[in-house]
Amino acid sequence: MAQSQHTFVDTPEAVAMLLSLTPKEITSIPSIYIDLKGANLCRHGSISLLQLFISTIPHTYILDVHTLGQSAFTTPSLIDPLTTFKTILEEPSIPIVCYDIRSYNDALYHLYSVSISNVVDLQLYEVATRTGPRTLLNGLSRTTKIYSNLPLQEAQKWEQSKQRGAQLLNPKKGGNFEVFNDRPLPKEILDYCLQDVRQLPWLWQYFNQKLEKMDQRWKALIETETQARIALCREEYVAEGRQRALAPLSFRNFPSHIIKNS
Template identity: 40%
Template sequence: MAATSFIDTKEALIVVLDTLEVLPANPPSLYIDLEGVNLSRHGSISIFQLYVLPTKQTYLIDVRTLGSEAFTTPGSDGRTLKDILESETTPKVIFDVRNDSDALFSHFQIGLQGIQDLQLMELGTSTARRHYLKGLSRCIEGDLGLDENEVAEWKRIKESGIRLFAPGRGGSYEVFNVRPLSEEIRLYCSQDVQFLPRLWACYDDKLVLQLRDSVESATRDRVVLSQTADYDGNGKHMALAPDIWSGCDLDTKAVGGDSW
């Protein structure tokens, strides 16, 4: 796994921000995820995970400790993490932006822009009509071509973390707020975000122009929806493909000879 740093002071955060001043946009340099207790407007954000592709560094930013300063502390160039997250010209890659956007907007007034949603990118690469979305675990295990050892290690880290935080397994999401962070949770937080660049490369290579437009539109719709007063981030509806694809009949030549 890539090197991981736990960022729980303003001084350390400034150092991180200074490494983000000039980064390539294609492929995207920034890959993000969040963990927390009931991650939503009704819960809290504990950890902001950031993977920087050019430097192969993973940062676990301690939102529990830093609070709003995690997003409002400026780097040497004056830019904050909030500025970066709201920048339309700085691409950020995430898997299923909805609840993360809900939490960031509700608690820290961050209106995400420049988002590339891997869950929707995966849907856009499908050559068959689908009504349901794939989860991150299915994407990692099914689409990355991991060897047996990689799969075994990924599952081991995943399972160790789930046992600690999943209420149905006797755990509690409060483990994300315990300091110092346990090694199991530290690895759990680091692992998935480090797979996101490989998923992006896999799906980006398969997306044709017509479907790119649909993915971008659906991603913007997700962010807008997450900021509405009646947004509900729990329930079976979260597994449904966006209406933008429901019953669509795309030109089969545009999707490599296969229809939805």
């Protein structure tokens, strides 16, 4: 898996430059992949970082939401004053790929009045294309471990990077999610953030290829469940704990065969 360079974006001028490079063309392959980090990432918490991988360059940008605040989403592009990061995320024609939109959209909607419109949720792709039981959802780390075809040395490097970052976040080991707000960002946390967003392009390609060979009713199920996840941010009560780890009921009840309708 090829790695890209990265740029830390922490000024309005850098946001404007980033927006001038962000593609808005409609293509068959998504070009924008995002991941968010924060302390208690939801309507009651905060967003510290938004990692953005643009596959057409390819390059990874880390948007410093903690420092920029609202300007991360309202600063206009250098080449189009009507284009902001908010308008890109909310544009129905631009697919935004992520892994589990629920917490991201809840935080974006309530803290910054942003609601992603066209979501490709790879967590739903994974459980839909899974050949085993579809009872529980998998997190991004587990999904990466299961499906990755990384060479052994690179896989070990990825695992070590995740463990070092997780240790700084784990309260039981003296860590704290507020470390996402430390500046300069600790290298272990930077690597942790970059590793997550860089998994998304190849995961999309892998699951999309599997989905193309499946009963096409799965696409409709995924779209229905994705829209239901997007709408959660507008509900007064949002489920927590084990209930959030359950796969959608429609997925659990659907036949498991992977045969495409002719």
